[in-house]
Amino acid sequence: MPSSTADMHPRSLPTLTECCRPDCQEALSLACSGRVISAMNLLPYELYTDVPPDATDVFSAVLDQVAAGDKQISTAMPAGAAVAPSPSSELPLFVRHRRGNSALYSGQSFLETGTSWKTVLVAWTGEIVNYDDRVAAQVAAATARAGTNHAAPVMNDFMLTEAEQTKAKFLLEEAAAKNESTIVPVFLYGGEQGRWRAYAEQVLWPLLHYILGEPSDGIEEKKWWLDYVKFNEAFADKICEIYMPGDIIWVHDYHLLLLPQILRQRLPKAYIGTFLHAPFPSSEYFRYLTKRRELLEGMLGSNMIGFQAYSFSRHFISACTRVLGFESTAASVDAFGARVAIDVFPIGIDAAKVQRDMDTPAVRENMVAIRDLYPGKKIIVGRDRLDSVRGVIQKLRAFEMFCQMYPEMVEKVVLIQVTSPAYAHSAKIEKKVNEIIAHINGTYGMLHFTPVQHYPQQIARDEYFALLRVADLALITSVRDGMNTTSLEYVVCQQDSHGPLILSEFTGTAGMLTDSIMVNPWDSVGVANAIHACLVMKPQRKAELEAKLYKHVTTHTIQAWVSQFLSRLVSTLASEDHSHMTPVLDRPLMHASYLAATQRIFMFDYDGTLAPIVKEPSLAIPHPRVLDALARLAADPRNQVWIISGRDQAFLEQHLGHIPRLGLSAEHGCFMRRIGSKDWVNLTETFDMSWQKDVMDIFQYYTERTQGSFIERKRAAVTWHYRRADPEYGAFQARECQNHLENTVTPKYDVEVMTGKANLEVRPRFVNKGEIAKGLVYEYKISDGTPATPDFVLCMGDDSTDEDMFRALRKVDTLDQDKTFTVTIGPSSKMTTATWHLMDPAEVVKTVAELVGSIDVRQEMGSSIVHETKLR
Numbered sequence: 006m007p008s009s010t011a012d013m014h015p016r017s018l019p020t021l022t023e024c025c026r027p028d029c030q031e032a033l034s035l036a037c038s039g040r041v042i043s044a045m046n047l048l049p050y051e052l053y054t055d056v057p058p059d060a061t062d063v064f065s066a067v068l069d070q071v072a073a074g075d076k077q078i079s080t081a082m083p084a085g086a087a088v089a090p091s092p093s094s095e096l097p098l099f100v101r102h103r104r105g106n107s108a109l110y111s112g113q114s115f116l117e118t119g120t121s122w123k124t125v126l127v128a129w130t131g132e133i134v135n136y137d138d139r140v141a142a143q144v145a146a147a148t149a150r151a152g153t154n155h156a157a158p159v160m161n162d163f164m165l166t167e168a169e170q171t172k173a174k175f176l177l178e179e180a181a182a183k184n185e186s187t188i189v190p191v192f193l194y195g196g197e198q199g200r201w202r203a204y205a206e207q208v209l210w211p212l213l214h215y216i217l218g219e220p221s222d223g224i225e226e227k228k229w230w231l232d233y234v235k236f237n238e239a240f241a242d243k244i245c246e247i248y249m250p251g252d253i254i255w256v257h258d259y260h261l262l263l264l265p266q267i268l269r270q271r272l273p274k275a276y277i278g279t280f281l282h283a284p285f286p287s288s289e290y291f292r293y294l295t296k297r298r299e300l301l302e303g304m305l306g307s308n309m310i311g312f313q314a315y316s317f318s319r320h321f322i323s324a325c326t327r328v329l330g331f332e333s334t335a336a337s338v339d340a341f342g343a344r345v346a347i348d349v350f351p352i353g354i355d356a357a358k359v360q361r362d363m364d365t366p367a368v369r370e371n372m373v374a375i376r377d378l379y380p381g382k383k384i385i386v387g388r389d390r391l392d393s394v395r396g397v398i399q400k401l402r403a404f405e406m407f408c409q410m411y412p413e414m415v416e417k418v419v420l421i422q423v424t425s426p427a428y429a430h431s432a433k434i435e436k437k438v439n440e441i442i443a444h445i446n447g448t449y450g451m452l453h454f455t456p457v458q459h460y461p462q463q464i465a466r467d468e469y470f471a472l473l474r475v476a477d478l479a480l481i482t483s484v485r486d487g488m489n490t491t492s493l494e495y496v497v498c499q500q501d502s503h504g505p506l507i508l509s510e511f512t513g514t515a516g517m518l519t520d521s522i523m524v525n526p527w528d529s530v531g532v533a534n535a536i537h538a539c540l541v542m543k544p545q546r547k548a549e550l551e552a553k554l555y556k557h558v559t560t561h562t563i564q565a566w567v568s569q570f571l572s573r574l575v576s577t578l579a580s581e582d583h584s585h586m587t588p589v590l591d592r593p594l595m596h597a598s599y600l601a602a603t604q605r606i607f608m609f610d611y612d613g614t615l616a617p618i619v620k621e622p623s624l625a626i627p628h629p630r631v632l633d634a635l636a637r638l639a640a641d642p643r644n645q646v647w648i649i650s651g652r653d654q655a656f657l658e659q660h661l662g663h664i665p666r667l668g669l670s671a672e673h674g675c676f677m678r679r680i681g682s683k684d685w686v687n688l689t690e691t692f693d694m695s696w697q698k699d700v701m702d703i704f705q706y707y708t709e710r711t712q713g714s715f716i717e718r719k720r721a722a723v724t725w726h727y728r729r730a731d732p733e734y735g736a737f738q739a740r741e742c743q744n745h746l747e748n749t750v751t752p753k754y755d756v757e758v759m760t761g762k763a764n765l766e767v768r769p770r771f772v773n774k775g776e777i778a779k780g781l782v783y784e785y786k787i788s789d790g791t792p793a794t795p796d797f798v799l800c801m802g803d804d805s806t807d808e809d810m811f812r813a814l815r816k817v818d819t820l821d822q823d824k825t826f827t828v829t830i831g832p833s834s835k836m837t838t839a840t841w842h843l844m845d846p847a848e849v850v851k852t853v854a855e856l857v858g859s860i861d862v863r864q865e866m867g868s869s870i871v872h873e874t875k876l877r
């Protein structure tokens with residue numbers, strides 16, 4: 006990991022001398038441009054309009070009526086607000102820093118000022134709030150807190166004129182220039198401005214946090230979805246306008262999950278990294294989303310996807326396997342012919358800035374004030390947004406339990422809970438919170454003492470840091486959280502006083518702050534005990550824990566996070582092109598060799614090569630185009646065409662047996678029907694088949710224990726399929742089953758266990774596709790029966806049994822290897838001994854059709870490259 010900004014200098018990056026997809030066969034001589042385009046939902050600046058000069062008075066007057074004494078409302082003009090010079094016909098516009106998202110913005114700010122990367126920030130302006138709306142929003146918040154019914158404030162159908170837009174841009178750029186960064190605002194209009202967040206915040210956010218909405222007719226959700234698509238497209242438009250080859254595009258968070266794939270379609274060679282700041286739920290939960298496929302595919306346009314915690318990345322990979330059926334490893338997903346790296350990057354904070362901000366005279370003054378309020382008391386502090394995932398209710402329940410279990414402690418402790426309003430209206434939770442607090446204070450409080458002090462408001466930074474510094478304990482009980490920055494800031498603030506941290510195991514932070522006191526927020530007795538244990542903890546133990554936590558937080562900072570994400574993305578890109586990428590079949594080259602040859606041989610595997618893999622094997626019947634192409638190919642006397650399959654002879658006979666001059670090899674070579682013959686030869690005739698009973702018993706055992714699996718019994722081979730079972734459990738059971746077979750059956754009989762695509766197959770060892778392929782080459786005869794050596798070989802297959810053919814052909818020294826085309830079907834990243842690859846059976850059919858002239862080769866050549874780069 007780069008430890009200093011010097012490490013981040015583009016000059017020290019690996020030079021990417023080729024495009025990240027070498028199989029494009031287009032050496033682009035690209036170098037990383039040293040520029041990062043960050044795409045995030047909201048600009049770090051807020052834009053608003055038309056606050057009249059006497060705004061302070063008007064705000065105060067309105068707000069006084071609805072929420073007397075409510076400290077949350079800021080009635081003053083924002084300090085340092087920039088005002089655009091404008092002719093009186095235009096709206097005056099103001100820009101100020103946006104609150105919240107501090108980790109995200111400080112990461113961006115470090116990228117801009119602390120590294121040598123050039124940066125561009127593409128982000129939405131957010132709702133451009135006009136004066137009336139601002140008042141309405143404040144009134145809404147105040148009335149909601151006052152407990153009265155209130156409808157959410159309606160944003161106007163707001164529109165900036167061209168001139169105003171230019172002015173807005175000027176203001177934003179001016180603000181950004183202080184950070185030496187370039188800003189590209191995304192302006193969005195039409196209808197209510199909040200519509201652009203609706204899908205992300207009403208559907209996605211809850212689901213990512215394991216919250217299910219009420220079932221609906223879906224009409225509203227459909228509208229929100231269309232807006233979500235448009236939102237992502239608007240970002241893609243802006244990025245395409247400014248993109249230069251070699252730029253790194255860094256996409257942030259759940260508002261922009263479609264953006265990577267939209268960009269991949271438009272900029273096939275772009276370097277794209279995505280980071281999800283929110284949690285990613287179990288695939289069992291994620292699949293509730295009606296747009297689950299689109300969202301996953303959208304993310305998979307990236308070269309690398311980062312998550313806050315290992316469990317989130319595991320869930321994501323599992324969703325890709327289960328929902329999309331994509332192959333994956335513990336750290337990657339194979340999607341659309343490319344390998345997408347999946348990694349974990351827990352976000353940190355700007356610890357140095359916190360250290361500066363927590364040590365100001367204002368903070369120290371506030372600390373004294375707070376201590377004076379609670380002399381002699383242990384202070385427990387909580388600061389959360391008031392939504393359904395931060396676990397404020399769970400916290401209060403646990404505190405109540407603590408008071409009940411440890412009555413002797415009650416008077417010695419105060420819980421100061423600060424809650425800031427949630428994005429979504431949270432009146433119900435607020436009501437519940439107030440009720441519980443009233444109950445605790447009513448039960449355990451006294452005239453001179455109130456155990457829970459609740460501050461439902463945004464507090465100033467100075468007050469916030471003062472609170473974190475005077476606390477004896479921090480209590481974080483989120484029921485779901487991507488990353489909890491309060492816990493990190495608390496650790497920095499406790500450098501001298503060593504207050505322990507109680508942390509919910511359901512936060513993304515839990516994985517990194519292993520020296521906190523971990524709790525399950527649903528277990529109020531457990532949390533109550535943890536509170537007690539922390540309050541009576543020995544100073545030395547507290548100091549030990551704090552020292553470890555402090556070291557972690559000040560090492561894994563936001564700066565380290567930025568550096569780590571980018572350096573891992575760059576090394577992923579750099580390693581992608583040189584490792585084991587197999588080039589896409591050079592169809593013009595193959596076509597030229599074909600035309601020049603007269604003694605040709607073709608070997609095609611069936612499943613996964615001529616027909617796609619389907620859930621039910623008997624339904625994988627050949628498409629008429631496949632039959633037509635094979636028939637034409639076989640009709641040419643210069644061609645010898647073979648199907649070399651694991652299928653049994655009945656299946657091959659039924660679907661392909663009618664094609665004249667087509668050779669068939671069934672059950673991996675156990676049975677052969679030679680070209681021009683109607684008879685099958687059984688190569689296993691004399692082979693002892695008693696092993697089948699043992700294998701059937703074992704397969705039966707696993708079938709009973711693996712829901713959805715089934716046995717296919719052929720004449721010589723036996724196959725156990727788990728393609729309809731749970732993919733992970735099926736693969737696990739297959740490994741167990743394979744072990745079982747290899748310990749009991751293979752030592753006893755001369756048989757082999759093969760792993761296929763979601764299946765295990767057992768067959769006599771002496772036959773395999775490699776032996777058949779070799780034999781066909783050695784026994785090759787031209788039409789008059791004269792032995793000859795093929796001068797053109799095309800061998801295609803998709804699974805490990807076909808690798809035997811590729812390997813065998815490589816070893817035949819009579820063959821001209823330049824005229825021997827071994828082609829694996831699958832992504833270029835697949836491990837293979839084949840020389841070339843094609844993506845899927847559709848590409849195979851197209852390739853064969855070209856050879857026999859069913860498709861005009863001049864029109865179609867290279868189309869697989871186009872197809873693939875388009876997808877990628």
Ligand SMILES: O=P(O)(O)OC[C@H]1O[C@@H](O)[C@H](O)[C@@H](O)[C@@H]1O
Pocket residue numbers: 610611612613622649650651652653717724761766804806
């Ligand atoms: O060798 P191929 O054609 O890819 O077939 C592999 C396997 O594919 C499966 O779909 C069949 O059910 C099996 O019987 C067969 O062995």
